[in-house]
Amino acid sequence: MGKFAIQIKALLENCTNLRVSGADYIWSLKLRCTACGESTQKWHTVNPLDTFPMAGGKGKANLIIKCKMCGRSNSVNMCVDFLTAYTSEDSEQFKTIVVVEGRGIEPYEFLPNGEFVCEGTVTGTAFKGIALDSGDWADFDDASNLPVGIYDCNTQIVPI
Template sequence: MVQKCKLCSRENSIDILSQTIKPYNAEDSEKFKTIVEFECRGLEPVDFQPQAGFAAEGAESGTPFNDINLLEKDWNDYDEKTKESVGIYEVTHKFVKC
């Protein structure tokens, strides 16, 4: 993302460093884990609003769940292979400066 300052015309940017993207697995539950890094020049992220485009896999069955929408910060579905409810609940985040 590139944004131009209206006052000084300076270009500021935030880039996702694609080689740093990591999965968040069931064993990571209840703890913070770095899942992506950004290169920030002149901008600083202050909030994150998860939306559509997430994916998950059943921990025991390997069942794929695609196009997960986390706009409400919760998601649930049913895994036919294990005959159990599955879900992602209480999504939280934090930004850490490196």
């Protein structure tokens, strides 16, 4: 079983505590079979609230897929106890926001197309419904009369 860190990097303007909306955030991942190297190029969605029994009584997983090439049954688990916010101090550096466990599988790309939330740095104004798949997001904080934004959002997945 391998563990992988999903990391993001972005420039935060007048906002902080950027994080996924909750434990039910649906993760969009590209996956590679570690046995045969097959990667499907399609996005798989993983809901941490879904659990499926693994073959042979090996416990449960959030996603089980059978590799089309080698026929192995592979699984993915999101470690949502490790959900971490990206703060203004992290700006422009990669930071781990969640850990993924892969059994027979390696996640290699993350698309941040689900709902993120953040807060105004000084005001604490809550911003919701943030999608980062285009890389940028901008709004206005009425409490501080300042623009807020998230720019140049990049993602990477690294083995840990």
